[in-house]
Amino acid sequence: MATFTGGGIPSALQVATLQNYVSSTNFHSGLSIHEPDESEDFVKRYGSQGITGFLEMIGAKAPVAQKEYYHYEEDFIHQNVTVTNLNQTLTDGREFALQSGSMETIGALDGADNSTDVSSPLRIGNIVQNKYGETGVVVAIFGGKYGNSGVFMDGHSTGVAGGTAASHTQVVFHVLSYDGSQMTAPAAGDTLIIIGTEFAEGTGQPTGLTPQVIEYKNNVMIMKESYRVSGSEATNKIWFEVEDESTGQRGFLWYLKGEGDTYKRFMDYCEMQMLLGNQAVSTEAIYTATNLRGTEGLIPFIRNNGNTHNYNQLAGFNLSDFDSMIRTLDKFRGSRENTIFAGIDLSLAIDDAVAAMFAGGGISYGAFNGAEEIAVAMGFKSFMRGGYVFHKKTYEALSHFPMLGADGFDYPGLGIVVPGDNGRDARSGDNIPSLRIRYKEAGGYSREMEHFLTGSAGLEQATSEVDELRCHYRTERGFEGFAPNRFFLIERA
Numbered sequence: 001m002a003t004f005t006g007g008g009i010p011s012a013l014q015v016a017t018l019q020n021y022v023s024s025t026n027f028h029s030g031l032s033i034h035e036p037d038e039s040e041d042f043v044k045r046y047g048s049q050g051i052t053g054f055l056e057m058i059g060a061k062a063p064v065a066q067k068e069y070y071h072y073e074e075d076f077i078h079q080n081v082t083v084t085n086l087n088q089t090l091t092d093g094r095e096f097a098l099q100s101g102s103m104e105t106i107g108a109l110d111g112a113d114n115s116t117d118v119s120s121p122l123r124i125g126n127i128v129q130n131k132y133g134e135t136g137v138v139v140a141i142f143g144g145k146y147g148n149s150g151v152f153m154d155g156h157s158t159g160v161a162g163g164t165a166a167s168h169t170q171v172v173f174h175v176l177s178y179d180g181s182q183m184t185a186p187a188a189g190d191t192l193i194i195i196g197t198e199f200a201e202g203t204g205q206p207t208g209l210t211p212q213v214i215e216y217k218n219n220v221m222i223m224k225e226s227y228r229v230s231g232s233e234a235t236n237k238i239w240f241e242v243e244d245e246s247t248g249q250r251g252f253l254w255y256l257k258g259e260g261d262t263y264k265r266f267m268d269y270c271e272m273q274m275l276l277g278n279q280a281v282s283t284e285a286i287y288t289a290t291n292l293r294g295t296e297g298l299i300p301f302i303r304n305n306g307n308t309h310n311y312n313q314l315a316g317f318n319l320s321d322f323d324s325m326i327r328t329l330d331k332f333r334g335s336r337e338n339t340i341f342a343g344i345d346l347s348l349a350i351d352d353a354v355a356a357m358f359a360g361g362g363i364s365y366g367a368f369n370g371a372e373e374i375a376v377a378m379g380f381k382s383f384m385r386g387g388y389v390f391h392k393k394t395y396e397a398l399s400h401f402p403m404l405g406a407d408g409f410d411y412p413g414l415g416i417v418v419p420g421d422n423g424r425d426a427r428s429g430d431n432i433p434s435l436r437i438r439y440k441e442a443g444g445y446s447r448e449m450e451h452f453l454t455g456s457a458g459l460e461q462a463t464s465e466v467d468e469l470r471c472h473y474r475t476e477r478g479f480e481g482f483a484p485n486r487f488f489l490i491e492r493a
Contacts, residue, residue, distance in 0.1 A: 060433040061448070063441035064478075067293065068219050073483060075212035079121035080193045081128075083186040122173055124153050125206050127196040134183045137198055140174040154203045219279060219293040220440055220478035225266035227259050231457030231467040259471050266473045271397065272404075274437060274479045275299055295478035298416065298435060299489060306484035307332070310493040313413070317349040317490070319357060319385075325417070325488055326386045332485040335419030339391045343398030343405075343412035346490060350392055354383060391420070410492055417488035432482055440476040447476040 122128070122138060129135045142150040177183045186192065197206065249256060277297035302308070307328050311317045329335070342350065382391045395416070398404050404411035422431040439448040450473065456462035457469040481487070 060436040062436055062438055062480075063446065063448075064220065064438045065440070065442045067440075068217060069438055069478070069480065071216050071480070071482070073214045073216065075214055077211070078194070079212075080191050081122050083188060083190045083192065121194065121209065122192075123206050123209075124151060125197045125199050126194050127198060128175060128192045129195050130184060130186060130192055131190060132184050134177065134179075135195070136175040136177045136183055138173055139176045142172045142174075154200060216480070216482075218438075218478050218480055219295050220438060220476050221273065221277070221293050221295045222476045223266070223270060223273065223474070225262055225269065225473045227262035227471045229258060229457075229469050231469065234457055234469055262471060263473060268403070270475060270477065273297060274477070275397070277479065297479050298481060299414075301479065301481040302416070302484060302487045302489040304484075306487040306489065308489045308491065310491055311349075313492045316352060317346060318353045321490075322353075322383075322385055322390070325490075326388050328488070329388060329486070330386075334388075334486045335421045336387060337389045337391075337420035338488075339393060339418050339420055340415050340490070341393055341395040341398075341418065342415040342490075344394060345399075345412040345492075346415045347392065347394040349413075389420075390417075413492040415488075415490035417490065419483070419486040434483070434486070435479070435481045438478045438480050447474070450474040 122141075124138055124141060126138045127135055128138065137153075139153045140150050175183065199206070273295060275297045276299055277295045278300055279296050280292050280294040296304070307325075309321065309325050309328075311321045329338075340346075340350070382389060384390075398411040398414055419434045422433055439446065441447065452472050452474075453459060454463040454470045454472065455466055455468040456464055457467055459469070
């Protein structure tokens with residue numbers, strides 16, 4: 001039975017009070033009859049804290065039916081060779097021997113053409129040129145599958161030394177100068193370019209070259225996140241209004257905030273793995289035992305396979321940095337239009353560089369589509385130099401304090417240069433994005449983003465007897481990048 005104190009029987013006496021308002025001290029054990037003046041607004045102290053959307057915005061998505069996925073990219077059809085050492089110098093003043101450092105035949109010195117031998121771009125009859133403008137023709141090759149007896153240009157064996165097994169531990173090319181003078185001996189690291197072929201009358205055809213392809217391999221990884229609320233808490237009303245940002249639902253129930261935060265945090269984790277993830281090392285016991293795979297994200301993809309540019313932290317990012325990047329892009333057939341996704345420090349440094357360039361006037365507004373208002377120095381959107389266009393966008397995730405912007409991390413000074421055009425599939429002719437997200441899907445079942453509920457609280461169909469509601473998120477996805485030679489990673493030295 002409920003009990004009542006201080007008023008079970010109303011008093012016939014009215015007692016004067018010194019207070020001109022009803023205080024909480026005389027109303028049911030501290031509960032005031034006055035409604036608290038609590039704002040229904042819930043202040044987002046740090047704004048919208050989500051950092052997702054970068055890859056979603058600039059990339060694409062495609063399903064994959066296996067844990068691993070591959071694609072293949074063509075290499076340069078024109079190869080050059082790099083000198084690693086001068087194996088021997090001949091005495092007639094017209095020939096020298098060198099080892100190619102790029103795709104040379106380095107197989108066993110058994111004279112056999114077998115699987116251990118690697119194809120060489122340099123063949124008998126190739127005309128080469130060094131950095132001094134001197135040219136010559138390859139007349140003999142020793143070592144590798146050619147053995148110590150070597151292979152010679154038809155009709156040319158005189159004056160070419162054969163050597164011993166000891167002298168041909170590397171593949172050796174003998175090059176005969178066209179002008180009869182001694183070509184400058186190459187130093188380690190020198191490059192020779194292949195500019196053509198020449199053969200004598202009545203000779204046969206050269207050996208063919210096999211097209212070179214580059215294999216790309218990556219994995220999808222499984223990511224999960226959950227949120228739990230008891231049935232009782234799910235029905236507790238709060239003073240202020242909150243929002244479930246996964247659904248947009250607003251109300252006065254605290255669990256809506258918890259569920260929304262869980263969704264946003266999960267999406268941030270997905271973004272970070274597509275950006276920073278690494279593939280697991282299969283030889284490590286922990287990975288083989290747990291079957292963890294990982295996925296190589298965008299930044300490791302560029303760092304391992306693409307281009308990097310370091311700028312001076314004290315000097316900042318300036319015009320010479322742009323020029324260095326442009327020369328590299330031009331060298332590796334990069335896109336004429338690129339977007340720099342920059343951390344806040346790099347973004348400000350680029351603004352300063354552009355402001356300095358235009359300080360004396362003479363701005364070419366054509367670089368900004370002719371719009372003067374867009375070309376305001378500290379807020380520029382696009383910049384053109386040497387026929388290359390760079391669009392700049394501050395990528396907030398690189399400066400997000402609890403994560404990449406945390407003290408001691410230099411992501412605010414980092415930039416990711418993404419090509420603005422698409423590649424083309426050699427077989428289908430379809431456009432291929434610069435990057436995309438792969439997710440598991442087969443038989444109508446997609447694991448791109450799964451959301452499901454378990455428990456018994458508030459569910460029409462209970463999955464357990466526990467008085468709770470559990471909200472679950474799950475995805476199986478990975479990153480895929482194309483043509484890393486067209487990407488840049490900008491970092492402070």
